Amino acid sequence: MRRLATVLTFYNSLLPTVKNPPSLVLERNTDVHFPVPSFLSGSAVTMADRRVKRRLDDSSAWSSAVSASPEIKSPEELENYVIREDSILVALRPEQQKAFAEKGFFRKLVKNHKKALLTPCLKDLVVPDGVRCFAVNGWDKLDPDLRELIKAEAVLYHEFIHTRTYQDLSLDECLRLLGDSHGVMVSFETVGHIAHLNLPNERLWAKHIIAKILLDKHKHIRTVVNKVKEVENEFRTMELELLGGDDDLVAIQHENGHSFQIDFRNVYWNSRLIRERERLSDSFYMGDVVVDMFAGVGPFAIYAAAKGCLVLANDLNPTGTRYIEINAKLNKVSDRVFAHNGDARQFVEEVATGDIMDKRTTVYRDHALKPENKVHFVMNLPKDAIEFLDALKGLAKGVPADNVRTCMVHCYCFSDADNVEADIDARIHKVLNAHISKEITTVRDVSPKKHMYCIEFNMPKELLCDG
Structure with missing residues (x-):
């Protein structure tokens, strides 16, 4: 643990200069919400010499691990989408994970892909007892010294190609396919089984694709509508366009122990x-x-x-x-x-x-x-x-x-x-x-x-x- 403390102290000194870190994906033990940086997963930073530290301090050593996705122009293109990612499987001991969790390192950078270890090339992989597995995507985009550091310090190191389809992606990942690497910001209100969108004009081209994503990726949504224009009538009701799902706008909304039946087309809510x-x-x-x-x-x-x-x-x-x-x-x-x-x-x-x-x-x-x-x-x-x-x-x-x-x-x-x-x-x-x-x-x-x-x-x- 003394060595681990040295690792944490070393990493802490780098935090202000680290930009655009690699994407970390939690692959196993999905109930754990505190992934740790895999390049610090060994018992000591044996390669953390001045040369590596200079590379870590240089923000150019960190390039985005996720490339901007190609634009998806139709629901059909979305349905057929496939991505192949170079990934590296690494493992950490529980005491390391606990120490990193207390520091809160990388907590917000994890994307939880529960099915990743079902990849055929990993099914027969022997994982040492008492360790937890993580994956780093965009391996080829990491600085060479960082890649060597990971190889030297990981309890387990395994290269593989991870293939994912539209069915494997999360809701947020799907929305990122609609534009640049920042994705498409989509806010919506849920009323029972209804998703109510208020899309700006520049997003209307993607309205049916967004509807498909919400219907496929949000288990409680059965109907997606978009507000056509602002509320103007005396009853405060909206003109709505059905974008996908059931044409059923009578919903039950549960709220703080109360239940409300709402005819969303004909009443205000x-x-x-x-x-x-x-x-x-x-x-x-x-x-x-x-x-x-x-x-x-x-x-x-x-x-x-x-x-x-x-x-x-x-x-x-x-x-x-x-x-x-x-x-x-x-x-x-x-x-x-x-x-x-x-x-x-x-x-x-x-x-x-x-x-x-x-x-x-x-x-x-x-x-x-x-x-x-x-x-x-x-x-x-x-x-x-x-x-x-x-x-x-x-x-x-x-x-x-x-x-x-x-x-x-x-x-x-x-x-x-x-x-x-x-x-x-x-x-x-x-x-x-x-x-x-x-x-x-x-x-x-x-x-x-x-x-x-x-x-x-x-x-x-x-x-x-x-x-």
């Missing part, structure tokens, strides 16, 4: 808001009343009902309202969720006035209320929600100020202003004609300059009582 749903639900307590003015299929409503809240949920889209009821039943909270279909202003006037605003009300729709229970107004319509804040004015008219429940507003908005707080202040003041003490939370990035925010504040009682 955003999987990226999962953290925001968690965060907001932390502000709900058993017995609180949650008024969800723009509920969609009911994600906030279901989270709140699961916390023991009484939920009044509304959506303008009748399909959305139907799925609120479906999801309440699916999550066994139907007795606490009341769905409504219509305009948000009318909804608030009908259900959120008088009784629920009064601390003296002890029962509402067969649900017990306590004076300390709050009323939460959730307004998840970022494009326009601020414009609806005036619908809350006067909701407690006729209720003595001392008896008005605490009314918490959670209002979402977009802003691309340099001074976000000033922008939001001005917009709220324009609607409420009042300056509000509030907290602003950044929810997500919409574009490099545009962001989504949640504005949270206690609605002033004078606005609730007098309007």
Whole structure:
């Protein structure tokens, strides 16, 4: 182990100068997530003399071990793709691997190919007891001194040609076949069995190839769609193009112990808001009343009902309202969720006035209320929600100020202003004609300059009582 410590100290001194190291592929013991640099796998750096150190310090000694892949122009070309790689099998003792793992060397450079050792030329290879095997791809691209170092220090050294087809490649490796060595960056949202893409124009040529890769390489995906244009209609639904798989856009999304049935073509859903749903639900307590003015299929409503809240949920889209009821039943909270279909202003006037605003009300729709229970107004319509804040004015008219429940507003908005707080202040003041003490939370990035925010504040009682 003293010799190994010397190896690690030596390698540590080289870290700042090492660029573009060779590709390391974990070939055996795939449950281990800490591969080690194979050229340091021996018990001592017997060749680590000044000449080798100079070569290691010279960044030109490290060339990329993976050549830029030829472009794939069709699903058929992808299906028939074959690559032959010169590889070297090396072995490490467990104590070496443990020491390297503690240092975290090369952890992020490993590509896990579980089937590699099934290569016919390796099936009969005798591996010494107590060692783990790794492979270095792009052997011919390594500096000659490094190759000699590996040969001298590896417990086991074996050259072989590794042939892989499209079926052997990972999802990320397949995407790299579509362009240069940096690959094609493809982000997608999953909704149950659906992969939802939002491809930029420069990637549209590859849309059917990308769909094939996702369907073949992601075991849970059965349908791939691409958003054709931005959301513009009043129901916040998208125009989608089916790129591959089943034409089935009704999915079940599982999230934090909740299940949501979603008609992705006809209702609004955003999987990226999962953290925001968690965060907001932390502000709900058993017995609180949650008024969800723009509920969609009911994600906030279901989270709140699961916390023991009484939920009044509304959506303008009748399909959305139907799925609120479906999801309440699916999550066994139907007795606490009341769905409504219509305009948000009318909804608030009908259900959120008088009784629920009064601390003296002890029962509402067969649900017990306590004076300390709050009323939460959730307004998840970022494009326009601020414009609806005036619908809350006067909701407690006729209720003595001392008896008005605490009314918490959670209002979402977009802003691309340099001074976000000033922008939001001005917009709220324009609607409420009042300056509000509030907290602003950044929810997500919409574009490099545009962001989504949640504005949270206690609605002033004078606005609730007098309007």
